[in-house]
Amino acid sequence: MELTREAVAFRTAADAARGGGATIGFVQTMGALHEGHRSLLRRARSQTDYVAVSIFVNPMQFDDPDDLARYPRDEEHDLAMCEAEGADLVWAPPVEEVYPLGVELAHPDPGEVGDLYEGAARPGHFAGVLLVVHRLFDVAGPCTAFFGEKDAQQLFLVRRMAEREPGLGVRIVGCPTQREPDGLARSSRNAALPPDERQQASCLFLALAEAAERARSGERDANALVAVMAREIGATPLARLDYAAVVDEATFEPIGVLDRPARAIVAARFPSARLLDNVALPEPAG
DSSP states (O other), rough: OOEEEHHHHHHHHHHHHTTTTEEEEEEEEEOOOHHHHHHHHHHHHOSEEEEEEOOOOOOOOOSSSHHHHHOOHHHHHHHHHHHHHTOSSSEOOHHHHHHTTTTOOOOOTTGGGGGGHHHHSSTTTTHHHHHHHHHHHHHHHHHEEETTTTTTHHHHHHHHHHHHHHGGGGGEEEOOBBBBBBBBBOGGGGGOOOOOHHHHHHHHHHHHHHHHHHTTTTTTTTHHHHHHHHHHHHSTTTTTEEEEEEEEETTBBSBOOOOSSSEEEEEEEEEEEEEEEEOOOOOOOO
16 A cells, blocks of 8 residues: 655655556545545546545644644554455545645535525535545546545535536545434544443434335425424523434435435534434335
């Protein structure tokens, strides 16, 4: 496995692999790798010839400097996981390699969807996300990029950006959310939860599972499902609901009636971390 800090070296290695006829699988991460990232690496390994990984905590997507400072970092662990899962190339750059002085980078517009849900809770977040994702794609070159479905709104915006800019040559693959035995979505932020918060954090998945069961049983009123999710999380002493919603899979905008493919999304704040999760809602049985 090759490790580089420089953008030019990363692009040169990827170009050399492509020049030899290899397909490139790209996994973008902010480090603190866990089993969810491992699943992305394995998917990339199984579907492409050459696996490239980026490890970069992007300052542009944090609206709180303290949150950026607290974000977990463990490069030694991250590199060991990448090597164990067969990554060929890891780019772990300093900030100046991603955002070089004097270079005008593309600033894709998240649009109105970028101001909803996560965008409302974290103003400017998705502008920062699309800035860094576009930059990393531009350095990596044509590839298949693997993203987890846990960050559903991010995945929607990244996929839309890639579709609108075919010149990037990037195909986006969404990968299923990886979960703990009690249903909690695996996340780098889970490590910040003390035992009492960790126990109560399963309320997000419980809320989503109840909404999905109601939909499976024939409930078509999205507002009723939102109320179910809000009630479950609201009854959890250490959780403070940020939002619960049902959105159209095709537009990520809120809907009132489940008459098309839809997704339930939630986010909640605990004293030590903010968590989010989502599930695709099933079609009614029968």
